[in-house]
Amino acid sequence: MTELTKVVMRLDGVAEAHRLDVYEANGGYKALRKVLGEMKPQEVIDEVKASGLRGKGGAGFPAGLKWSFVPQDHPGPKYLACNADEGEPGTFKDRWIIENNPHQMIEGCIICAYAVGLSHIYVYCRGEFYEGKRKIEQAAKEAYEKGYLGDNILGSGFSTHLTVHTGAGSYECGEETALLTSLEGGRGHPKIKPPFPASEGAWRKPTVINNVETLATVPAVISQGARWHAGMGTEKSKGIKMVCVSGHVERPGIYEVEFGVPISAIINDLAGGVWQGRQIKGYFPGGSSTPVLPAEKVDVPYDYESIAEAGSMLGSGALIVFDSETDIVRMAEVITRFYAWESCGKCTPCREGTRWMLQIYERILNGGGRMEDLELLLSICDNLEFKSFCPFGDAAVSVVRSTVSLYRDEYEEYIREHKVYRRRFTPVKH
């Protein structure tokens, strides 16, 4: 039986865990006290590096390494942007953290700020997270009152501040440089890299950008040590991950596990297996942006490397399962619609290509497909992928390319039989 390893979710089930007193009663802010009292900033960075902690926002970049890129001799100010924009379809872990355990994220932010020398923390919160935003603000207020935030934190001489900034409902604003533009008050368009945010980020000042879950893991890494963290998971994917299981399973939810457990075990042991006793047809291992994997690949170990080897990505940890009854073309259309609507519109291939693909899907679902549409879709994927300005374009083609390749027969059936999708749906806006 697969076990949960609760680290970020250790207070799951504890009543009122979002309150400072409850968090403190459960060992909260001990890591911060330890860092401020006993560790030099560089030691904190080294510890996080040694722990093997990787970013949980999608790319899996080593957190300690990212922190070490910030120039130490820069006169400042330098910033931390905590990415709480969580927009990836299928992902709902950051929301759980900010609503149920916000102090752990804040503690992680402060530790990061201390380690890297950041004078201000911006939590960029998804606009629709009404409750989450209030919970963070409430928690920050408590932290200020208790002296965990503000000037001269706990008498250490170190100061940092925290502001919550809400987005206005755009998936692309979760991409780190678009997030910065939005934070600065601009349209949520990504920026040219280089310069990278670590040297020129928000307002052209050095900025660290980390995901909520990444930062919420940091206090545990400090309290229990790099060795403890590095001892979990696999050789290259160390530690734990909150997996958001959704789709056709009996018990959708968030399950925090060590890297390396088989995906089938997560689905069957933790999420109660495919619902209604049906068979699994395939799944997205890391959210709608990651290529679909077929049922045969359900035993792949849950870690970055194994999933990549299987042809997909671990992404943000959203495991979306679909059963044998699923209409693949319709599913791909729904997700393609998401990308067409969410494309920020900055660069031509993504702006035009996503809508084009959506139009083709709608035509197919309306019974007007042509066999050559499949080659056309794949060709559009080729022209979009790696040619757009930001990784959004690559994300948008994942579902199209993978489903056309894996379930071509379903597409062909639609086209051959002029099948019409049974529900009416909104055609593309003109």
Place this chain on the structure above:
Amino acid sequence: MDTQEENLVTLTIDGRQVSVPEGTRLTDAAKAAGIDIPQFCSHRWLEPLGACRMCLVRIEKMPKLETACTTVVREGMVVTTDSDEIRAARKAMLEFHLLNHPLECPVCDKGGECELQDLTEAYGLTKSRYVEDKLARPDSMLTPFLHMNYKRCILCKRCVRYCEEVTGSHLLKVDQRGAWSHIATYGVEGPPDYFSGNVIELCPVGAITSELFRFRGRSWELGKTRTVCNQCAVGCNVELHTRHNELLRIVPAVHPDVDDGHLCDRGRFAYGYANNLPFKHPMTGKGGERREISWEEAENTAAEKIAEVVEKHGANALGLIAGSGLTNEDYVAFRLIAHTHLGTENFFIGEGLIDVGSNPLAILHSLFFDSASIGEILRSDLIVSVGCDLIEEAPVLALRIKQALKGSDRKFISLCAYEPPGYWGPQEHYCYDAGNFLAAAGEIIQVIESGNTGGRWGGLVENLQKARTVAVIYGQDMLRHRNADKCLLALLKIKQAAIRWRKANGIERGHFSLNPALRSANATGALVLNNLEFLVRGQAELPERPHATLRGLFEKAAAGEVKLLYLTGVNPLMTFVDRSLVERAMKAVDYLIVQDVLTNETTERADLLLPVAPWPCREGTYVNLGWRLQRLRASDIVTSLPTNLEVWNRLLIKLGKGSHSTTPARIFDEIARLIPAISHLSFDTIPETGSLLDFRLDEEGERRVAEEIEKVKLDFPRYEPPKDYPLVLVQKLYLMRNSPRMRLSKKMDAVAPEPLAQMHPDDMSASGVAEGQDVVVESVNGEIRLVARRCDWVQRGSVVVGNYLPEAPSNRLVSVDENITYIRVRPSQ
């Protein structure tokens, strides 16, 4: 010249080695190697964006294709810009651009000069794989001049970035997201955008087109003539596009040292008058009795009247004035006719704002020898506008200064009676009390000498002391002043004090230039040629003989000494400082001849009206405010109207006074012999980019002039308002002033400034007037009616009024006999 040590980076592009300065973008490096990389979103005026993805190239060791426009060169980089893979990628990007693009090249204004069309052809995209519905947002008007066709837009954002990065007007933005993104305005009343027209050429496709030009002609059918804009003293280079004897549009001709390709909206759009000339024939008689007459009759009448006056009252009873928008060749001929052929000393050329006669050496020194070219101004460490709202008075220069500030330590500050308002403006503001520039100058000099930099002028003085090179541009608030010559001397003394201070403190100094921003296109040329006697002192061809000042000329006319006034291209009722003096003069003279193009207040009063060919039909030269001599070229429009030279020549013949050349080239070549600064030129060898007139002095000359200025005794009086007229009138020039050219050009009324009395809130309450209220502004000389507007950039104690409001001419309030115009404001009943 500032020579910067540049580090070179060497890289290989398509097998060719190139060395370019550090920091160069790959697209520019390729260009240096003679390789063209297609680009839609990039533009030399704008920060790179990386949006269109047309410039994809392969860079060794990079996993994917990279956009050249966003890539900075690195040592040893190996780049491929042409391969099957790259061509396929670009073709794919073109296909994306064309998805929603309508196939309407045959009816699109951009056809023939469209970057999308060119590249589509180059990449041989003939068939579309797109069979879905295109997006079709209906067209709209972004501004009265800019027509937006959304379907054609490829969302390169050049237009938006121009308004953000270059002008700062924030006129445009992108609305919505993804494929539904579209260009929009903010829909709120913002500060006026004087440069909006530049997005027309900037737009790589035909999405933004000129409302005035739309559907009027195909680009390849147009006659194209390079000439110089005649709307202000910057002298932007433009191309006149004509067809069927009509001027259809004006586009920039791109002069790197003048306009860099930007035009202001006045220069670009206010051309309709040329196709809508009010006078086709000479006219005689006033008011209802006015009738058209033949040229023969007109010439005979003029000659008779002139001969009669000379016979009865002597040559000095003739008063001749030429306005500041004529060509240098016109001025030379005008002088010769006035002086040699007619023999009157009552002639004048130009705006007449500065009376050079009071101290010729010092003043001419500042006008000629102290000047800088536009390029030099832009390279100066410190740029100071004095008594000037530069965006209104020299718009493209203001824009280029704004650009020159970007990413440099250069500073742009203002010393004025108000804080020039708006988004584009100077970084620091120093205000003198309205009308009291002289008093302020006295204080500033004291501060410089004391070395003590606190107080009101401390910051200004520190700037003057610190900067190695300083460029001062002074404008209307200093020039439109009875004491303009004294103000200029005061400015010279400030300069000398700063230089002395630096010398005493062992600080190296560079050029400290002074340039006037005069109102009209060739006001600088007019100044030169009005004062020719000082320049060619001692040369036989142009005997040194004093001639009248403009004020003196009007005074003589008003006093009945001048009997006949002959005005060419000048509307003194609006442009001369004192309207009542002009009115008295016009009333007193026996006969008024007006030679002009468009209807204005002065042509209305003419006894004899001689219409001449408009600017697009003129040949000759202008001198811009940066002392660049530039050629005006006539377009292919055939006009039945004569030029100034032709009218004058006919008159001379009728008068039996010989004849004069009607060819500008001949006149130019003659005058070139006399003026050292242009003696190396002939009309036909003036380069396309013009020629800088270098009047600069050598060190010895500078020392002599400095001594001369030291010697000038100058008071720095402070004037206080009388109790019953507690406010000071400040007249401000507005770019979009409702001048005849604007009135007779389509659509320009939409941007004309309102007739406002712009006031400090305290003065509004003290005067008992409210925001938006109709008010009477009065002085001892007269009154005008305006609308009160609260403005935080106006200083307490002053009222800022547009100086060219036909319905409320501010010069009605002014008398040449007063140092300052004191006024009061009251609600109108």
